[in-house]
Amino acid sequence: MSKIIIITGGSRGIGAATAILAAARGYAVCVNYLRNHLAAQATVDIIRSQGGKAIAVAADVSQESGVAHLFSSVDSQLGPVTALVNNAGILEQQTRVQDIDAARLQRILTANVIGPFLCAREAIKRMSTRHDGKGGAIVNVSSAAARLGSAGEYVDYAASKGAIDTFTTGLSQEVAAEGIRVNAVRPAFIYTDMHASGGEPERVDRIKASLPMQRGGQPEEVANAILWLLSEEASYTTGSFIDLAGGK
Ligand code: NAP
Helix, strand or coil: CCCEEEECCCCCHHHHHHHHHHHHCCCEEEEEECCCHHHHHHHHHHHHHCCCEEEEEECCCCCHHHHHHHHHHHHHHCCCCCEEEECCCCCCCCCCHHHCCHHHHHHHHHHHHHHHHHHHHHHHHHHCHHHCCCCEEEEEECCCHHHHCCCCCCHHHHHHHHHHHHHHHHHHHHCHHHCEEEEEEEECCECCCHHHHCCCCCHHHHHHHHCCCCCCECHHHHHHHHHHHHCHHHCCCCCCEEEECCCC
């Protein structure tokens, strides 16, 4: 069976590292992104220069229309998806709960919770043996924030990742007998652009001395865990979480 993977938010950071590693492991890769076309194309170019197969698809995965466009593009250009990485996620300016309004909560929960639900739904329709699919694997990119809470920074973001943990547990049980494994990674303190969205680009360097390993993580270290969870080596692993947070 040919291996076809969709990585939401594959243009930058953890998603891009995962896309490049997946291609090296023999997947045909769909690099989804929101609006940074240059970054998405750069990821696709790296994969192709290494002999891999990749396409870039712009789609807002927090919207039904975007998810429909993403999956129909993959159906027609690559074939039936066998692996999904629900990686796209956002956070906003560091603040306290007392200053968070409903509009911000809508943005965070739509991107970080509704998006992964919608993408998983479309993947299951294609993977599940119940729908004559051949099975597959899903990895949700949660965060150690789901355990730690992100007090004083972004409790809304942390709560959205708590929802992803519960989603991972429930969905893994729901589709376990249908040939689909569902797991999650919980990174933290990874060197990506995301911290700039919170208003502190150097956040990892500020915090790293307080971590047991006393360093931040690289996107490739998260990608390694994601690819393991997707692989046959993890064939009896579902509903599981791998923490990548330097021991925190
Ligand atoms: P990043 O560098 O900010 O990249 C975010 C990616 O998501 C980009 O590819 C972006 O596309 C895409 N994206 C955002 N909203 C989207 C939407 N609605 N539809 C489609 N694509 C969308 O982020 P990152 O740090 O790699 O984070 C990736 C995941 O890891 C997130 O779920 C994040 O919560 C999680 N995580 C990160 C850390 C960390 O320390 N970095 C820690 C814990 C968890 P564009 O390029 O087009 O903007």
